Amino acid sequence: MKLTTRMLTAGAVLAFGAHAAAAATLDDVKAKGFVQCGVSQGLAGFGAPDDKGHYSGLDIDVCRAVAAAVFGDATKVKYTPLTAKERFTALQSGEIDVLSRNTTWTLNRDTAQGLNFAGVTYYDGQGFMVRKSLGVTSVKQLDGASICTETGTTTELNVADYFGTHNLKFNIVALGSNSEATAAYDSGRCDAYTTDASGLYSTRVKLANPDDHIILPEIVSKEPLGPAVRQGDSQWLNVVKWSLYAMIGAEEYGVTSANVDDMKANSKNPEVRRMLGVEGEFGAPMGLSNDWAYQIVKQVGNYGESFERNVGQGSPLKITRGQNAQWTDGGLLYSPPFR
Amino acid sequence: MSAPGHTGGTAPARAAPWNDPAIRAIAFQLLLLAAVLYVGWMLYDNTTTNLAKRNIASGFGFMEQPAGFQIVQSLIPFSSADSYGKAFLVGLLNTALISAIGIVLATLVGFVVGVARLSKNWIVARMATVYVETLRNIPLLLQIFFWYFAVLRTMPSPRLSISPVDGIFLNQRGLYLPAPVTEPGFWLIPLALALGIAGAVGVSIWARRRLMATGRRFRSGWTGLALIVGLPVVAAVAAGLPLHWQLPELHGFNFTGGIVLIPEFMAVLVALSLYTASFIAEIVRGGILAVSKGQTEAASALGLPHGLTLRLVVIPQALRVIIPPLTSQYLNLLKNSSLGAAVGYPELVAVFAGTVLNQTGQAIEVIALTMAVYLTLSLIISAGMNWYNARKALVER
Numbered sequence: 156m157k158l159t160t161r162m163l164t165a166g167a168v169l170a171f172g173a174h175a176a177a178a179a180t181l182d183d184v185k186a187k188g189f190v191q192c193g194v195s196q197g198l199a200g201f202g203a204p205d206d207k208g209h210y211s212g213l214d215i216d217v218c219r220a221v222a223a224a225v226f227g228d229a230t231k232v233k234y235t236p237l238t239a240k241e242r243f244t245a246l247q248s249g250e251i252d253v254l255s256r257n258t259t260w261t262l263n264r265d266t267a268q269g270l271n272f273a274g275v276t277y278y279d280g281q282g283f284m285v286r287k288s289l290g291v292t293s294v295k296q297l298d299g300a301s302i303c304t305e306t307g308t309t310t311e312l313n314v315a316d317y318f319g320t321h322n323l324k325f326n327i328v329a330l331g332s333n334s335e336a337t338a339a340y341d342s343g344r345c346d347a348y349t350t351d352a353s354g355l356y357s358t359r360v361k362l363a364n365p366d367d368h369i370i371l372p373e374i375v376s377k378e379p380l381g382p383a384v385r386q387g388d389s390q391w392l393n394v395v396k397w398s399l400y401a402m403i404g405a406e407e408y409g410v411t412s413a414n415v416d417d418m419k420a421n422s423k424n425p426e427v428r429r430m431l432g433v434e435g436e437f438g439a440p441m442g443l444s445n446d447w448a449y450q451i452v453k454q455v456g457n458y459g460e461s462f463e464r465n466v467g468q469g470s471p472l473k474i475t476r477g478q479n480a481q482w483t484d485g486g487l488l489y490s491p492p493f494r
Numbered sequence: 495m496s497a498p499g500h501t502g503g504t505a506p507a508r509a510a511p512w513n514d515p516a517i518r519a520i521a522f523q524l525l526l527l528a529a530v531l532y533v534g535w536m537l538y539d540n541t542t543t544n545l546a547k548r549n550i551a552s553g554f555g556f557m558e559q560p561a562g563f564q565i566v567q568s569l570i571p572f573s574s575a576d577s578y579g580k581a582f583l584v585g586l587l588n589t590a591l592i593s594a595i596g597i598v599l600a601t602l603v604g605f606v607v608g609v610a611r612l613s614k615n616w617i618v619a620r621m622a623t624v625y626v627e628t629l630r631n632i633p634l635l636l637q638i639f640f641w642y643f644a645v646l647r648t649m650p651s652p653r654l655s656i657s658p659v660d661g662i663f664l665n666q667r668g669l670y671l672p673a674p675v676t677e678p679g680f681w682l683i684p685l686a687l688a689l690g691i692a693g694a695v696g697v698s699i700w701a702r703r704r705l706m707a708t709g710r711r712f713r714s715g716w717t718g719l720a721l722i723v724g725l726p727v728v729a730a731v732a733a734g735l736p737l738h739w740q741l742p743e744l745h746g747f748n749f750t751g752g753i754v755l756i757p758e759f760m761a762v763l764v765a766l767s768l769y770t771a772s773f774i775a776e777i778v779r780g781g782i783l784a785v786s787k788g789q790t791e792a793a794s795a796l797g798l799p800h801g802l803t804l805r806l807v808v809i810p811q812a813l814r815v816i817i818p819p820l821t822s823q824y825l826n827l828l829k830n831s832s833l834g835a836a837v838g839y840p841e842l843v844a845v846f847a848g849t850v851l852n853q854t855g856q857a858i859e860v861i862a863l864t865m866a867v868y869l870t871l872s873l874i875i876s877a878g879m880n881w882y883n884a885r886k887a888l889v890e891r
Contacts, residue, residue: 331836
């Protein structure tokens with residue numbers, strides 16, 4: 156199986172790779188000419204290929220932003236679709252440079268699994284979807300239910316925690332990939348389907364009859380989703396981290412892909428001038444050119460543009476900003492200052 | 495070793511050590527051993543250094559940590575508070591369970607279909623051919639998906655369960671059966687069963703000795719069956735039927751109580767058994783065809799009836815051809831059971847190399863342990879089949 160091959164490759168890389176110092180990913184990426192980005196196999200709005208094989212989504216835009224920062228060309232990305240189970244091994248073994256695949260930032264993953272999370276692209280939480288015909292309005296009414304999910308995610312643990320805390324019985328059916336878990340739920344194997352709320356919305360639009368299903372109001376966990384890189388390469392971590400912050404910061408300062416040229420030429424705001432490379436030398440310490448953030452905003456857009464285009468009002472998902480609004484609007488998005 | 499002629503006289507002219515074949519052989523062996531050890535040590539050292547450098551936890555300490563997830567099917571009691579080590583055991587038992595039942599089913603179906611392919615009845619032979627050619631030429635994973643998704647979709651919801659007999663329910667959540675619950679005094683029944691089996695074996699040995707000594711046959715099969723079935727029944731009645739059945743009941747969404755065979759288990763079991771059976775059928779057919787026709791004709795000439803000819807002449811010789819490739823099929827079935835992970839059957843690869851690996855991130859330890867398990871199970875099956883093969887082999891005198 157593909158997974159086993161991947162595990163064996165990881166083992167081989169770790170076993171045969173000499174005691175070399177932690178590789179400088181940025182140099183490798185520049186040398187090969189593209190960013191290898193680990194993405195979802197298909198989660199509408201976050202990372203999914205269209206009928207021509209072009210990927211798009213909020214997670215995809217992070218990959219494109221990194222490519223724009225490094226090469227000044229957002230198209231220099233190659234995508235590796237990964238299941239939840241495969242994703243960390245692919246990153247640990249060096250098969251991908253960035254993992255941008257609706258991945259929850261947890262303590263264990265950030266410390267013990269050789270990963271570093273670069274930030275949060277989407278503040279999420281685990282929810283449940285059920286059939287309307289079941290007549291259920293709360294997760295607490297799901298005592299004794301069968302619940303389908305994808306294996307290798309935090310959801311398996313959250314379900315056990317939540318149902319255990321509320322003294323509810325349940326049967327979890329953990330399937331190999333998201334598409335199989337969805338198919339099993341759709342065919343009636345389970346009473347409920349659980350994953351991150353964003354995943355529920357994007358899964359529901361793909362079901363046979365989306366209107367027959369409702370998403371229950373409870374959110375049972377915190378799921379901050381974000382891109383991750385390998386530990387021990389702080390330069391590359393900085394590149395990915397600040398590529399994301401450039402998107403978030405650009406929205407805060409009102410810089411969009413449409414007005415970025417104008418802003419670069421005319422803006423009096425020193426923060427904007429520093430970010431877009433008009434003042435100061437902020438690209439060089441990361442190993443990037445000085446217009447790195449300009450390229451990101453010009454080619455990918457700011458966070459708000461990406462959000463609306465992929466998961467917001469400009470998409471079939473129609474997710475509202477909620478927690479994912481700027482801090483100035485009462486949300487959680489907050490970019491450190493550009494200085 | 496010195497030649498006998500040299501014992502007392504002058505010492506033989508000894509070759510230089512680097513020209514002595516014995517010493518050279520030993521030297522090369524040592525060199526090879528050193529090289530193997532060095533490569534092994536290098537791999538180990540590189541792995542641990544690189545893991546430490548990348549800040550990936552290593553070692554087997556995680557096996558004692560609480561797992562934090564639940565498993566849908568478990569032969570031993572398991573909750574999310576139990577350790578990863580116990581989750582490993584649950585996965586191992588589920589793999590062993592589906593492999594053991596799968597091997598028995600595949601063998602039964604395989605033998606029947608294999609014999610049917612040789613049937614003189616045209617329809618039976620054709621149907622067996624169609625079975626073999628269809629199933630063995632479709633990838634197993636597709637067959638598992640077929641049995642899981644295609645069959646699952648036709649099942650009713652729990653509230654509309656198919657219930658052929660009271661207490662048995664079939665629906666999208668699985669097959670629910672009554673569970674036996676033992677009462678005090680139940681121990682008599684297994685004891686009686688053990689006595690019955692011992693008695694049946696004894697009778698069969700006695701009957702064989704008498705056949706050899708006097709040539710008179712004794713139908714030990716029926717006596718044995720009566721002992722094995724009769725004694726426990728007598729014991730059960732004597733103890734006042736110390737057993738009752740707990741029926742599954744619809745409670746809220748699902749049935750509770752009783753025994754449940756989950757759809758994942760049934761789909762993987764059916765797919766594995768039928769797929770492997772198609773290969774076994776071909777092996778059986780080949781084995782029977784390998785027994786020369788003269789053997790059957792000779793048996794007929796001696797006046798042996800058809801059934802005895804098959805049992806005493808054809809099958810023992812066919813088995814010698816059948817057993818070695820049959821072993822390979824059993825090994826294949828064991829390893830193919832890992833495909834159950836795709837539809838969520840909680841076997842070793844799904845539970846341990848899937849969920850546990852993902853929670854802990856310790857790919858090397860987890861995958862090494864998983865490979866060791868499959869290797870061990872395969873060697874056990876192999877050893878058992880080799881022993882059986884040796885018993886059935888032609889004894890040369």
